[in-house]
Amino acid sequence: MKEFLQANEQEMLNLLERLVNIDSGSTNKEGIDEVGTILKACYEEIGFTTEVFKNDQNGNNLLFTYKGAEKPSLVFVAHMDTVFKKGTAQKRPFKIEGNRAYGPGVIDMKASQVALLYAMKALKENNEDALKSVQIILNGDEEIGSPTSRGLIESTAKGKSYALIMEPARKDGSLVTARRGGGRYSIYVKGKAAHSGIEPQAGISAIEELAHKIVKLHALTNHEEGISVSVGLIEGGESVNTIAPSAVGHVDVRITLTEQAAILDRQIREICATPDVSGTSITLEGGINRPPMVKNDMTIMLLNIIKEKGRELGIDITDVATGGGSDASFTSAVGVPTIDGLGPVGGGAHSEEEYLEVPSLIERTNLLAELCVELSKKTSVTV
Structure with missing residues (x-):
């Protein structure tokens, strides 16, 4: 041949x-x-x-x-x-x-x-x-x-x-x-716009809320067990002098063992279920799609x-x-x-x-x- x-x-x-x-x-x-x-x-x-x-x-x-x-x-x-x-x-x-x-x-x-x-x-x-x-x-x-x-x-x-x-x-x-297996999640955060100089107290920052979520999600990483969670792409806000009314974070997840998938998915959903910044709302999409x-x-x-x-x-x-x-x-x-x-x-x-x-x-x-x-x-x- x-x-x-x-x-x-x-x-x-x-x-x-x-x-x-x-x-x-x-x-x-x-x-x-x-x-x-x-x-x-x-x-x-x-x-x-x-x-x-x-x-x-x-x-x-x-x-x-x-x-x-x-x-x-x-x-x-x-x-x-x-x-x-x-x-x-x-x-x-x-x-x-x-x-x-x-x-x-x-x-x-x-x-x-x-x-x-x-x-x-x-x-x-x-x-x-x-x-x-x-x-x-x-x-x-x-x-x-x-x-x-x-x-x-x-x-x-x-x-x-x-x-x-x-x-x-x-x-x-x-x-x-x-x-490694893994998946992708997207976190969509809604806040409230306001002028950051005239009435910042009237605004609710979606970027601030996303920042809290990024810190918590990254804390799920455990290199010894072959688990990594990384928010690799973020978008948010309308202008530098506006309290951000929206923000998006895209998350990459990697796992080594099959049984890690359900546990990690539950942890991610629990983190995103409750806002840290009062008045914001969160929509989570995606999941672990590759064993x-x-x-x-x-x-x-x-x-x-x-x-x-x-x-x-x-x-x-x-x-x-x-x-x-x-x-x-x-x-x-x-x-x-x-x-x-x-x-x-x-x-x-x-x-x-x-x-x-x-x-x-x-x-x-x-x-x-x-x-x-x-x-x-x-x-x-x-x-």
């Missing part, structure tokens, strides 16, 4: 360039659907059938199943959206310098889309039976928490033997075996299978835990052995310096194809 991939490397890079040069930020439905249309045609060309889950505002979600597959045991999940604004691709289009490729979304995760597709193409050429074990989800809203695709991911993953998530490998090539991906016995056993396959291919497989979220949390939470970070190697995700280590494209695509063959022979992880 590696020979097939090496022979098609330029074709892979051409597709990667085409995908990177399409703006597909999470709010850019047109761009996401353009990426989806290209990939849909590619998968159907090699024998996959497609279910399209349409969305009015978000990009459509796609589910691919290989023809003749009756009970697929393996699900891949790869997102089509990026974090970049419309126009970014035109400002800094795909380019290759030395052994690195650059461009918006090149590693998170358009290189993974190319790797996944060509792993399936390699199997089509060399081990078609393995494809009958495969289902693939391409979703368009991972970067904003997968609000439209979470249900599809969970329902498709249930009953599967394995879930492989196509986020990029870390800079050192490590896979991801644990992720943690916990490294358990099933994860370790699947990791060992991948490590063994890596040794056969001359790849030293290591693993790490990370604080960032991904769709791996959803497959892990429904009890499916899950490994993340199976895409190519790169770094600088979400930044202007985002890059792909080009040699890793063939290496990790080959690993993916060989792993698919191995897992197609197994029905479940034995713990």
